[in-house]
Each structure stands twice: as structure tokens, then as C-alpha cells.
Amino acid sequence: MKRIDLDIRDGEFISLVGPSGCGKSTLLRIISGLEQQSGGSILLDGATVDRIRPRDRDLAMVFQSYALYPHLTVAENIAVPLVMRRLNTTERSLLGTLLPSAKAKRKEIAGEVGRVCDALSISMLKDRKPASLSGGQRQRVALARAMVRKPSAFLMDEPLSNLDAKMRVQARGEIAALHRQLGSTFIYVTHDQAEAMTMSDRIAVMMGGEILQVDTPDQIYQMPLDLRVAEFIGSPKINVLQAALTEGDVLSFTFADTANNRVQAAFRPEAARLAGIANAPLAGVIHHIENLGADLFVQVMTAGGNLVVVRCDPGGIRPAIGDKVGIVMDEARLHVFGTDNRRIEGSYRLEAPL
Amino acid sequence: MTARSFVSSALRHTALLLIAAFALLPFAVMVSTSIKPADEIFSETLRWWPQKLAVIENYTEAFSAAPLMLYLMNGVVVTAAIFFLQVLVTLPAAYALAKLHFFGRRLAFGFVLFCLLIPYQAIAVPLFILLYYVGLLDSYSALVLPFTISVFGIFLMRQFFMGVPDDLVDAARMDGMSELSIVWRVMLPAAIPALTAFGVFSIVTHWNDYFWPLVAVSSDKYFTPPLGVMAFRNAEAGNDFGPLMAAATIIVAPLLCLFLLAQRRFIEGIAFTGIK
Known part of the structure; x- marks a missing residue:
């Protein structure tokens, strides 16, 4: 990882998103203290925690595999962080359970565990072992174990990726609601751009060990600073075409091989529409149509051999596979990137049709 | 079940039964001898069940001719102490080899594997001399100490710990456990x-x-049961095989009970670690 500079605000929900192997989990583990950074500093509330052990950093982590203790019941699992912190070694030992101080502390802990269980509606599971729980229930127990300590920040490492698609959407809403309710900082690692978009206050897009952009979901979607960010966020993927700039701000898709000012033009499927061939900057043959009910994604094979996806209104005129069509983009929603993938700011016009 | 698979399954089981019977034969002879009176043991006709039962005579003789109870107690004390100390050493060592990253870990594990190859008879003499110098010969310590570090145990548990997810260890660290707490809890x-x-x-x-x-x-x-039985044989009883076999049966019985109790878990454990 290189040049990571991330300033997380108090109480914010920030997602670290990127393809697998981009370093997002490593970054989270370094924040938690489970892994040691080779250089640089981690500051929590303005104080460096570089030499502080994970347990003393006042952070809680939810793991992808939930990592519940298989031999303990749900209630015992949730109580572990409190037991380890509040009871001393003697009080934790087998004989120590007889000490009045241990008894009082355990009672207090049981009360707190009960409250967290109620908040996540898992009270009826308290006496079960993790093996007998469903994926969704385990995920809640893992959340409860993190919550019970009231940490200053929650670290979550892909907590939803072991759930099925339906549960995931539900859990997404629940975690976001939990964040609003607790008001603590959430640092959420995911490879799923939809999770990042739907839950976060801000998103940090990582690739190849680098943070490419940190911004609100809207900004990330509408103003990607890097072509790789634009390609990673959004489904279906943004369309990217080779183009050339002529006369300074005119974007041409029909450029000669020798043309200078080569750029990469990108536009989202909803920023384009199908039109007649006559007055369109881009033309092609309809290759395939994906009907999702609410949206119709038309894949057009252009003369240059690129597949371009255009969103159509299912209520409008339905094109047919094999039709020759033109594509017109919304000039305001065009993104232009240099050959180094960086965004080139400016307003552009499309080349007039020939 | 089709006829063919029934036949092949029957053949398989017959073969297994034969092998099992062969393995059990000496054991059966031991039990059978332990309930025979002396004159029947060397009779020409081999009988599994004696004409005249001598259970009470042989077994009371076994307990009275030698302090068998003492030997059994010694056996329990020694094996329990060995196992307890082995666990105390093995689990932290196996945990370190499986889950901690430190310089020389591969080398350390290499040494463990290497030590697996050393038969303990080979180091018996050095051990004996060592214990002589420390002055611990002829004591419980002499019986227990040489076995407290079990490389086989370290190897077995390390293989098992490799299968425990790293997330679980990390979760325990986040929850505030020390490395030793992680081992025991x-x-x-x-x-x-x-x-x-x-x-x-x-x-x-x-x-x-x-x-x-x-x-x-x-x-x-300080005699453990096997030594006790042999001492028993050399004693004035001479070659009194009835009581001798009775003593042998008594000594084997606790092991049998232990295995039957632990059978399910034992097989699970073997399957888990992929040994044998």
C-alpha cells in the first residue's frame, strides 16, 4: 500500500470499497491493530495508536466469517468482550466465579448483554450455540458482540458477503439504521459497490493499494476523478470509448489513427438514449436487450467494435435485436479521462454527425 | 440393496471379522485363562470355558499376591500427570506453530518433525544418566518428566489448529484476550x-x-501396572498363570473402558487431523 491518507470524521459511515486484493482489508486490519504497518501513523481522536494493542484501541470488529466462539452460547459469546475487560484473572477463573465481586460483575454484564440482544431482537437465541444459527442470526450475534462494548468505532470486514442476496438487502438497511441510532463511526470494508453506495456517508475507492477517491456516494457516481473509479462504481458498468479531442472541446469518436489529443470518453447507460442514425455521434447494431422490468438495457455493437449499453424506458418504443440505431449522449453527463485515467475537467461538445 | 453389492459387502465384512478375530485371539486366551483353575490351563483339550470356574480364586489371588491396587494407582497417577503436563506444553507450542508469525517458525516446526523420528529407547540411556545426576531416579518424577514434551502431541495439535479460522483468533484479540487466554479459552x-x-x-x-x-x-x-505384573510373575507364585492372567485382565480393563468412552470423539479427532 502506498500514500494512504484517509481522514475519517467522527460518527461517519465510511466504506472502503475496491476489487479483491486492493488492500482494503489490510488497511482495516492495520487500523484495528491486528496487523502492523511498515510505515506511517494511525491516529484515533488525535492520538497515535501505533504501539497500542488491538484490545486497547477501543475498536470493535465484525468479521466476514462472524468468528463466533463455537463452544459458547450466544449470550456467552456476546459477553466475552465485557468479561475480558471487567473481570480480573482471578475472577474469571473457575474458583473466581464464587467471589461476590465476580458475581456482581457478571450480573451487570448479563444485563447489558440482555439489552443488546433486545435491541437486535435476538433475545430468543441467547441459549443456543452458534452452530444451530442461520447465517443472518450469526451476523446479528457478531454485531451484538461488537456493540455490547460501546466502542468508539466499528470496523466491519465484509460482514454481509456470507448472506444470501435477499438477506443482504435487509441487513444493509439494518446496519445503516444501527449507525444512525448509535452515532458511532463505522468503517465498512466491502467489494460490493451497491453496499457502499447504499449505506455510506462517504466512500473510499481503493485499487492496487491506493486510495483513488474519497467522496460522498453522489460525488463518486457523478464526478469520478479516475476512470477506474467510474468503472468500479455503477451497474451496469459505465461505457468507455476511445475518442479524440478536436478544436479543444469537441469530442470525436470517428477520429483518425494519427489523431493527437487522444482521451477516454465515458458515459453511464442512463446518460444516453437511442436515436436515428442520421443525427447521432455514435451508431451501431443492437446486439442484445436486457429487460429488468423497471429498466431496459440495450447493448449496441458500434462500428468500432465496442459494446455500448444504453438504458431505455420499458414503456417507450421497444427496439429489436438487429436494428441499426444511433446513440446520443447527454453532453452534461459526459466524463473525459486522459490516457493516464485521470479526469480532465471541462465541458465538452459532441462532434456533429457527418 | 442389490444382490451384487450385498455379496461384496458380505465379503468385506467377513474379511474384516476374520482380521478382528485374529487380533482379539490373544486377548480372548488371556481372559479365558484368567478364569481357569491351574490344572485346566495346561490340559490337552483347549476349552474357552472351563469345566470348573476359578474366577474368585484367581482374581483374589491377583489382588493378594502383589499390591495390585498400588500398581494401578501408580499407573493412574503417572499417566494422568504425564497427560496433564503434555497438554500444558503442547497446546501453547502448537498454537504458536500454527497461528503466530515469528522468525524461525518453519525451522522450529522442522525440529518438531525431526524429533518425531527419534525412538525414545535411543535416548533412554542419556535420560537415565541425566536423571541420575539430578537425583531423581526411582521416583514418580523419573516416570513422568521425560514425557512432558510430546512432539507427537505438538504435531497433532498444530495440524488441528491450522484448521481453526484466523478470524476466530483475531476476534479473540479484539475482544481483549491475551495470547495465552486465546490458547486456553x-x-x-x-x-x-x-x-x-x-x-x-x-x-x-x-x-x-x-x-x-x-x-x-x-x-x-513406584511400579506401574505392567512392571507390577511381571514382578508378580517372578514372585513366589512362580508360573501361576491363572492369577497372572487375572492381573493382566484387570490392568487392561481401565484402558478398554476409557477407549469405549472416548471412542466417538477419538475417531472424530483422527478424522479432523487427517492422521492415519
């Missing part, structure tokens, strides 16, 4: 099947061990 409960398997290996080995106690102790108050 997280790894130990997860390792019960493997530990049972190791326990059976360890207890059977040291309960039945004849060689080391023979070397290490000479006073019969």
Missing part, C-alpha cells in the same frame, strides 16, 4: 476432539509402557 475448547485422540494415544502408551519404568524405577512402590 478459544483453542482448547475447539480442540476437544483432537485432544481426546491425543489423550487416548498418550494414556494407552504410558499405561502400557514397560521399558521406561523398568529403567527408571527399582522400588516396587
Whole structure:
């Protein structure tokens, strides 16, 4: 990882998103203290925690595999962080359970565990072992174990990726609601751009060990600073075409091989529409149509051999596979990137049709 | 079930039964001899069930001719102490080899594998001399100490711990456990099947061990059961096979009970660690 500079605000929900192997989990583990950074500093509330052990950093982590203790019941699992912190070694030992101080502390802990269980509606599971729980229930127990300590920040490492698609959407809403309710900082690692978009206050897009952009979901979607960010966020993927700039701000898709000012033009499927061939900057043959009910994604094979996806209104005129069509983009929603993938700011016009 | 698979399954089971019967034969002879009166043991016709039962005579003789109870107690004390100390050493070592990253870990594990190759008879003499210099010969310590570090146990538990997810260890660290707490509070409960398997290996080995106690102790108050039986044979009873076999049966019985109790977990443990 290189040049990571991330300033997380108090109480914010920030997602670290990127393809697998981009370093997002490593970054989270370094924040938690489970892994040691080779250089640089981690500051929590303005104080460096570089030499502080994970347990003393006042952070809680939810793991992808939930990592519940298989031999303990749900209630015992949730109580572990409190037991380890509040009871001393003697009080934790087998004989120590007889000490009045241990008894009082355990009672207090049981009360707190009960409250967290109620908040996540898992009270009826308290006496079960993790093996007998469903994926969704385990995920809640893992959340409860993190919550019970009231940490200053929650670290979550892909907590939803072991759930099925339906549960995931539900859990997404629940975690976001939990964040609003607790008001603590959430640092959420995911490879799923939809999770990042739907839950976060801000998103940090990582690739190849680098943070490419940190911004609100809207900004990330509408103003990607890097072509790789634009390609990673959004489904279906943004369309990217080779183009050339002529006369300074005119974007041409029909450029000669020798043309200078080569750029990469990108536009989202909803920023384009199908039109007649006559007055369109881009033309092609309809290759395939994906009907999702609410949206119709038309894949057009252009003369240059690129597949371009255009969103159509299912209520409008339905094109047919094999039709020759033109594509017109919304000039305001065009993104232009240099050959180094960086965004080139400016307003552009499309080349007039020939 | 089709006729063909029935035939092949029947053949398989017959073969297995024959092998099992062959393995059990000496055991059956031992039990059968232990309930026969002296004159029937060397009679020309071989009988499984004696004409005149001598259960009470042989077994009371077994307990009275030698302090068999003392030997059994010694056996329990020694094997229990060995197993307890082995667990105390093995689990932290196996945890370190499986889950911690430190310089020389591969080398350390290489040494463990290397030590697996050393038969303990080979180091019996150095051990004996060592114990002589420390002045611990002929004591319980002499019987227990040489076995407290079990490389086999370290190897077995390390293989098992490799399968425990790293996330679980990290979660325990986040929850505030020290590394030793992780060993006893997280790894130990997860390792019960493997530990049972190791326990059976360890207890059977040291309960039945004849060689080391023979070397290490000479006073019969420290005799373990196998030594006791042999001392018994040399005693005034001479070759009184009835009581001797009765004593042997009594000595084997606790192991049998232990194995039957631990059978399920034992097999789980073997399956888990992929040994054998």
C-alpha cells in the first residue's frame, strides 16, 4: 500500500470499497491493530495508536466469517468482550466465579448483554450455540458482540458477503439504521459497490493499494476523478470509448489513427438514449436487450467494435435485436479521462454527425 | 440393496471379522485363562470355558499376591500427570506453530518433525544418566518428566489448529484476550476432539509402557501396572498363570473402558487431523 491518507470524521459511515486484493482489508486490519504497518501513523481522536494493542484501541470488529466462539452460547459469546475487560484473572477463573465481586460483575454484564440482544431482537437465541444459527442470526450475534462494548468505532470486514442476496438487502438497511441510532463511526470494508453506495456517508475507492477517491456516494457516481473509479462504481458498468479531442472541446469518436489529443470518453447507460442514425455521434447494431422490468438495457455493437449499453424506458418504443440505431449522449453527463485515467475537467461538445 | 453389492459387502465384512478375530485371539486366551483353575490351563483339550470356574480364586489371588491396587494407582497417577503436563506444553507450542508469525517458525516446526523420528529407547540411556545426576531416579518424577514434551502431541495439535479460522483468533484479540487466554479459552475448547485422540494415544502408551519404568524405577512402590505384573510373575507364585492372567485382565480393563468412552470423539479427532 502506498500514500494512504484517509481522514475519517467522527460518527461517519465510511466504506472502503475496491476489487479483491486492493488492500482494503489490510488497511482495516492495520487500523484495528491486528496487523502492523511498515510505515506511517494511525491516529484515533488525535492520538497515535501505533504501539497500542488491538484490545486497547477501543475498536470493535465484525468479521466476514462472524468468528463466533463455537463452544459458547450466544449470550456467552456476546459477553466475552465485557468479561475480558471487567473481570480480573482471578475472577474469571473457575474458583473466581464464587467471589461476590465476580458475581456482581457478571450480573451487570448479563444485563447489558440482555439489552443488546433486545435491541437486535435476538433475545430468543441467547441459549443456543452458534452452530444451530442461520447465517443472518450469526451476523446479528457478531454485531451484538461488537456493540455490547460501546466502542468508539466499528470496523466491519465484509460482514454481509456470507448472506444470501435477499438477506443482504435487509441487513444493509439494518446496519445503516444501527449507525444512525448509535452515532458511532463505522468503517465498512466491502467489494460490493451497491453496499457502499447504499449505506455510506462517504466512500473510499481503493485499487492496487491506493486510495483513488474519497467522496460522498453522489460525488463518486457523478464526478469520478479516475476512470477506474467510474468503472468500479455503477451497474451496469459505465461505457468507455476511445475518442479524440478536436478544436479543444469537441469530442470525436470517428477520429483518425494519427489523431493527437487522444482521451477516454465515458458515459453511464442512463446518460444516453437511442436515436436515428442520421443525427447521432455514435451508431451501431443492437446486439442484445436486457429487460429488468423497471429498466431496459440495450447493448449496441458500434462500428468500432465496442459494446455500448444504453438504458431505455420499458414503456417507450421497444427496439429489436438487429436494428441499426444511433446513440446520443447527454453532453452534461459526459466524463473525459486522459490516457493516464485521470479526469480532465471541462465541458465538452459532441462532434456533429457527418 | 442389490444382490451384487450385498455379496461384496458380505465379503468385506467377513474379511474384516476374520482380521478382528485374529487380533482379539490373544486377548480372548488371556481372559479365558484368567478364569481357569491351574490344572485346566495346561490340559490337552483347549476349552474357552472351563469345566470348573476359578474366577474368585484367581482374581483374589491377583489382588493378594502383589499390591495390585498400588500398581494401578501408580499407573493412574503417572499417566494422568504425564497427560496433564503434555497438554500444558503442547497446546501453547502448537498454537504458536500454527497461528503466530515469528522468525524461525518453519525451522522450529522442522525440529518438531525431526524429533518425531527419534525412538525414545535411543535416548533412554542419556535420560537415565541425566536423571541420575539430578537425583531423581526411582521416583514418580523419573516416570513422568521425560514425557512432558510430546512432539507427537505438538504435531497433532498444530495440524488441528491450522484448521481453526484466523478470524476466530483475531476476534479473540479484539475482544481483549491475551495470547495465552486465546490458547486456553478459544483453542482448547475447539480442540476437544483432537485432544481426546491425543489423550487416548498418550494414556494407552504410558499405561502400557514397560521399558521406561523398568529403567527408571527399582522400588516396587513406584511400579506401574505392567512392571507390577511381571514382578508378580517372578514372585513366589512362580508360573501361576491363572492369577497372572487375572492381573493382566484387570490392568487392561481401565484402558478398554476409557477407549469405549472416548471412542466417538477419538475417531472424530483422527478424522479432523487427517492422521492415519
